[in-house]
Amino acid sequence: GQQVMQIPQYQHVQEGEDFTTYCNSSTTLSNIQWYKQRPGGHPVFLIQLVKSGEVKKQKRLTFQFGEAKKNSSLHITATQTTDVGTYFCAGRVSGNTGKLIFGQGTTLQVKP
């Protein structure tokens, strides 16, 4: 079946270091979304990417969508302790407007 894989599963960084999480889909996606979930919380929408090769920035966060629309990445520059949480990508499959497939998430820990 359709799968979205995310790596790494966990990442521990020192405050100020950069962080990247990668997302790969087994099928072409119509768009991809990124979410952040704090411990004990619910996923919070960060961004949606739609176009092949699209790059979007939100302050220290940079999101990319691959040319083939099968992979994506989230890069955080100079991490802060407030960045702690689990980051999920979620892909929407072409032809099925409703279904959103989430990756397993990457949990980020930031040491002050």
Add this chain to the structure above:
Amino acid sequence: ETGVTQSPTHLIKTRGQQVTLRCSSQSGHNTVSWYQQALGQGPQFIFQYYREEENGRGNFPPRFSGLQFPNYSSELNVNALELDDSALYLCASSPTAETQYFGPGTRLLVL
């Protein structure tokens, strides 16, 4: 604050029982999706409703069913509960095809 509320926050049931979880969306959010999130996993798509009609379903058996009402509220019903149904159940409502707002979730424990 997303404006999406869910009830109850926590629930304990036993195997074989039935459960109804509720979600209240913001006015104007015509689309609502339900997800199951097991501990340490990403949310798994159960189904989506758009203007009270099912608009996509994930790999969940028919004992998972839903309803969406004209007042932007919705329900997730699960019959014949199994131990593996223990999870956080999230609803997410959307005003557009782009943004999705999650509620705080209902944590279900099946004993």
